Every structure is written in C-alpha cells, then in structure tokens.
Amino acid sequence: MKECAFDITPEDVYLNRRKFMQASVGATLLSTGLAASAGENKALRFKSAQSGSSFATEETLTPFRDASTYNNFYEFGLDKSDPAKLAHTLKTKPWSVVIEGEVNRPGTYNLEDILKSHPLEERVYRLRCVEAWSMVIPWVGFPLADLLKRFEPSSKAKYVYFETLHDSKQMPGQRSFFTTLEWPYREGLRMDEAMHPLTILAVGMYGKTLPNQNGAPLRLVVPWKYGFKSIKSIVKIRLQKERPKTSWEMSAPQEYGFYANVNPNVDHPRWSQKFERRLPAASLFKPNRIETQMFNGYAEQVAHLYKGMDLSKFY
Amino acid sequence: MKIDSQIRIVLFCLSACPLLFLSWLVIKGALGPDPAKTLALFTGEWTLIFLLVTLSTSSITRRSSRVVNLVPYRRQLGLWTFLYASLHVLVFDALYLGFDYSLFVSEFQERPYISVGGVAWFCLLLLALTSNRRSLARLGAVGWKKLHRLIYLAVVLAAIHVIWQIRADWLEAAAYSLVGALLLIERALPKTVVFWSKNDQPT
Numbered sequence: 001m002k003e004c005a006f007d008i009t010p011e012d013v014y015l016n017r018r019k020f021m022q023a024s025v026g027a028t029l030l031s032t033g034l035a036a037s038a039g040e041n042k043a044l045r046f047k048s049a050q051s052g053s054s055f056a057t058e059e060t061l062t063p064f065r066d067a068s069t070y071n072n073f074y075e076f077g078l079d080k081s082d083p084a085k086l087a088h089t090l091k092t093k094p095w096s097v098v099i100e101g102e103v104n105r106p107g108t109y110n111l112e113d114i115l116k117s118h119p120l121e122e123r124v125y126r127l128r129c130v131e132a133w134s135m136v137i138p139w140v141g142f143p144l145a146d147l148l149k150r151f152e153p154s155s156k157a158k159y160v161y162f163e164t165l166h167d168s169k170q171m172p173g174q175r176s177f178f179t180t181l182e183w184p185y186r187e188g189l190r191m192d193e194a195m196h197p198l199t200i201l202a203v204g205m206y207g208k209t210l211p212n213q214n215g216a217p218l219r220l221v222v223p224w225k226y227g228f229k230s231i232k233s234i235v236k237i238r239l240q241k242e243r244p245k246t247s248w249e250m251s252a253p254q255e256y257g258f259y260a261n262v263n264p265n266v267d268h269p270r271w272s273q274k275f276e277r278r279l280p281a282a283s284l285f286k287p288n289r290i291e292t293q294m295f296n297g298y299a300e301q302v303a304h305l306y307k308g309m310d311l312s313k314f315y
Numbered sequence: 316m317k318i319d320s321q322i323r324i325v326l327f328c329l330s331a332c333p334l335l336f337l338s339w340l341v342i343k344g345a346l347g348p349d350p351a352k353t354l355a356l357f358t359g360e361w362t363l364i365f366l367l368v369t370l371s372t373s374s375i376t377r378r379s380s381r382v383v384n385l386v387p388y389r390r391q392l393g394l395w396t397f398l399y400a401s402l403h404v405l406v407f408d409a410l411y412l413g414f415d416y417s418l419f420v421s422e423f424q425e426r427p428y429i430s431v432g433g434v435a436w437f438c439l440l441l442l443a444l445t446s447n448r449r450s451l452a453r454l455g456a457v458g459w460k461k462l463h464r465l466i467y468l469a470v471v472l473a474a475i476h477v478i479w480q481i482r483a484d485w486l487e488a489a490a491y492s493l494v495g496a497l498l499l500i501e502r503a504l505p506k507t508v509v510f511w512s513k514n515d516q517p518t
Binding site: 062066069070074078080081133176178179180181251252267270271272277279280281283284285287289 | 344418481
C-alpha cells in the first residue's frame with residue numbers, strides 16, 4: 001500500500017502518546033494530547049462556509065481538542081475518552097462503501113472514487129447529543145443529496161439506511177460482552193431528510209481529515225437531530241422502501257425513536273431535554289447551561305418536514 | 316499507639332485518596348470538557364464502592380467468627396460513604412440544575428431514578444446523623460440497630476438508581492448489584508456458616 005501523510009504517525013508523537021498513556025493509568029480523566037494533535041491529519045481543500053447563513057453558526061467553536069477527545073463512539077469503548085485512545089486501530093485506507101438497494105447504480109465503491117466528484121465545503125454546525133451536552137463543530141464535507149443523486153435512487157426509495165464498519169479486530173468495543181447495542185451500528189433517514197441541504201457527509205473537521213474517533217473516513221452529520229443519528233465510519237448506504245430499524249431504537253425503543261429530532265419539549269424518559277451543557281464548560285462552576293432550541297436551532301429550515309406529525313409520538 | 320488507632324488512620328488516609336485525587340483534578344482543571352458529568356460519575360461511583368465496603372464489614376466479621384473484626388471501622392467507612400454521596404448530590408444540584416428549585420422539584424417528581432437516588436441519600440443522612448455514641452445511647456441498642464437497617468434500603472435503592480441509568484453498558488450496574496445482593500443474602504444465612512473459625516487449626 002502506498003504511504004501517504006494520512007497514515008504516518010511521526011515516531012516522537014507516537015512515543016509521547018505511549019508515555020502519556022502510561023502516565024495516565026488511574027488518571028484517565030485527563031484530556032491532554034493523545035491522538036488529538038491536529039498535525040496527524042491531512043489538511044483539506046474546501047470552500048469556507050459563509051458565516052451567518054444556516055450553514056455556519058457564529059457561535060464560539062468548541063476547541064478541536066475537546067471535539068476530538070470527548071466522543072461517543074461505542075465501537076471503541078464506553079468512556080468519552082476511550083475513542084481518542086483506542087481508535088488508532090481503525091484502518092481508514094483503503095476504504096470502500098457499498099451502495100445498494102433502490103438505486104440504478106448499485107455497487108461497491110472505493111472512497112477515493114466517490115469523493116472525486118464532490119467539491120468539499122465547510123459547515124459550522126451545532127451538535128446536540130441526546131445526553132444533554134452540545135458542541136459547535138466546523139465540519140468539512142458535501143451534501144448527502146449530491147451523493148445520492150449520483151447513484152440514481154429509484155422511485156421506490158423512501159428511506160436511506162447506513163451502517164458503520166463491523167470488524168471487532170479494529171473496533172475493540174465490538175468485542176465487549178456488556179453492551180446493549182447490536183453491531184454493526186445502524187442508522188437511517190427518511191428520503192426528504194437525507195436530501196435536505198443541511199444534511200452532509202463529512203470527511204473532515206477543523207480544516208483537516210477526520211480523526212478516527214470522530215468517524216473517519218466518512219460520517220453523516222444531521223445537525224437538527226441528536227448526535228447518535230450522525231453515524232460514523234460508514235461502509236454501507238442502502239436505499240429502501242421500508243423504514244429501517246436503527247441501533248438505539250433496537251436497544252431501547254421507548255427511549256430512542258427513528259426521528260430523534262432535537263426537541264426541548266419532548267424529554268428523554270430519564271432526563272430533561274430542555275437544557276444542554278455547551279462544551280467546554282467555562283469553569284467548574286460555570287457549566288455553560290443553555291436552553292435547547294427546537295430542531296437544534298434549525299427549525300426554520302426543517303420544521304416543514306414534520307408538519308402534521310405528533311413529535312411526542314414520533315420522537 | 317494501639318494497632319487499632321493505627322488502622323483507623325490508615326483507613327482515613329485511604330478513604331481520602333479519591334477525594335484528594337478529585338481535588339487535584341479540579342485544581343489542575345483536568346476534569347475534561349464536561350466537568351459536571353465527570354464529577355457526578357466520579358462521586359457516584361465512589362459512593363457505591365464505599366457503601367459496599369461499609370456493608371461488608373459486618374459480613375466479614377461474622378463469617379470469620381470475629382477473627383477479623385472490622386466492626387470498629389464501620390462508622391468511619393459509613394461516614395465516608397455519606398460524604399461521597401453528599402458530594403454527588405451537591406454536584407447534581409449545583410452543576411446540573413444550577414440550584415434551580417423548580418427544576419429540582421420537576422426532576423425529582425418526573426425522574427424515578429433521581430427520586431430513588433434522593434431517598435437513598437436521605438437514608439444515609441439519617442445514618443450519619445445517628446452514627447455517634449449519644450444517638451446510640453438515646454435510641455438504645457435495639458432501636459439503633461433497627462434504624463441502621465436503613466442501610467439495606469440504601470443499598471437496594473442505589474442499585475435501582477444505577478440500573479435505571481443503564482444505556483449501552485451494564486457491567487458496572489451488574490457488578491454493584493451482584494456484590495450488593497451477595498452481602499444482603501449473607502445476612503439471611505445461618506450464623507454457623509463461616510469461612511474461618513477460631514478453632515481452625517492446621518492438622
């Protein structure tokens with residue numbers, strides 16, 4: 001395999017990381033260094049987002065370090081700090097994506113070939129986790145709609161189904177006996193949600209290729225839905241007639257629905273969704289508690305998709 | 316110095332370690348981007364550990380025919396449990412709810428795992444308040460013993476509090492509940508069942 005900047009971890013960075021990991025036994029709460037150093041990831045060329053539009057909030061960005069060391073990616077462990085420590089085992093090159101179902105051009109495509117025809121652009125989105133914390137992240141990617149159109153969905157395509165890589169050799173979390181999630185991780189969108197201009201496939205953030213723990217090499221970003229909808233490390237995209245079952249829905253259907261739209265009026269059964277902690281906290285005693293907005297602040301753009309639907313029923 | 320007081324001091328130092336470690340993280344600002352959550356998890360986990368350790372003191376004493384007598388250290392361990400539990404409650408009230416009383420009331424009413432946790436803390440409060448010799452004298456040995464059976468309720472409620480919060484991982488909840496259940500079952504076993512007796516002599 002040809003080596004490129006993307007694969008190389010300079011030895012000194014690697015050694016520092018080892019040293020850090022040894023020092024941090026018992027101190028895993030520390031969020032220093034690790035795989036987070038942006039230098040390891042390749043700089044991307046992209047069109048900057050126009051600030052002030054719905055594509056780029058002007059809110060303060062979450063620092064790269066926090067966005068890349070505080071992750072929910074259960075394939076690499078259950079602690080927020082686990083993915084940053086363990087995701088280096090994920091091999092993102094070569095990477096292929098299966099596109100199947102109700103499309104005229106199904107097949108297994110090399111990621112590089114897929115990406116060739118999509119100019120990259122920046123989107124600065126709020127990310128609201130269902131656990132009531134949030135971040136502001138500058139993604140680099142392209143509209144999912146552009147990709148779907150290229151593969152020519154048929155008229156039968158009503159939903160899009162996504163799947164994360166399932167390989168317990170690369171993803172230690174998938175070997176855990178104690179998880180309630182079934183692998184591979186599955187997600188889905190209704191066709192109109194998938195075709196919405198806010199919905200993107202991201203290949204980078206903060207101007208560089210995605211760190212593994214953030215879902216490299218290809219992930220979904222749907223900013224008006226809870227974070228778990230934005231599936232990471234995608235290997236399969238299927239267009240289908242029926243609504244797919246998603247991982248969290250399968251695990252706890254009374255708590256996680258298919259839609260998972262950010263909604264301060266519909267609480268999670270076990271906690272309130274009225275507020276969120278915008279990370280990072282200003283200090284210990286200033287957790288940055290802010291009110292959660294309907295559709296995560298994207299109501300103007302997406303509310304019409306759910307007209308007439310009882311959102312407390314279709315949560 | 317008697318060996319007994321030496322053990323007490325060692326116990327005190329050990330029990331303070333999690334708190335010192337936590338303070339060090341706070342001072343260093345190393346709690347990560349979501350310090351409220353880090354603190355809540357940390358104090359919650361240590362509460363569970365101290366609760367089980369406290370509960371195990373009389374079990375070990377009983378089943379070893381008092382060869383290992385841990386009862387003298389039970390009160391200190393119980394008070395540490397209460398301290399970590401109180402920090403846990405404080406973190407929730409202050410950092411999650413921002414001392415917003417109306418939010419506190421609605422959370423308490425609407426979220427059973429929070430009410431259950433709150434009741435468990437209240438049990439621990441009663442135990443802590445009556446942990447001194449004066450209360451023992453006032454309540455009488457029988458009454459005091461009866462009251463202090465509240466720890467069984469606290470253990471069960473804490474288990475429910477944890478089980479109710481399982482999301483993707485059930486290891487911790489299972490481990491806590493299993494040990495807690497074993498310690499409760501032990502109390503129902505006949506007193507003659509021992510793993511160590513004073514009469515055990517090498518033959």
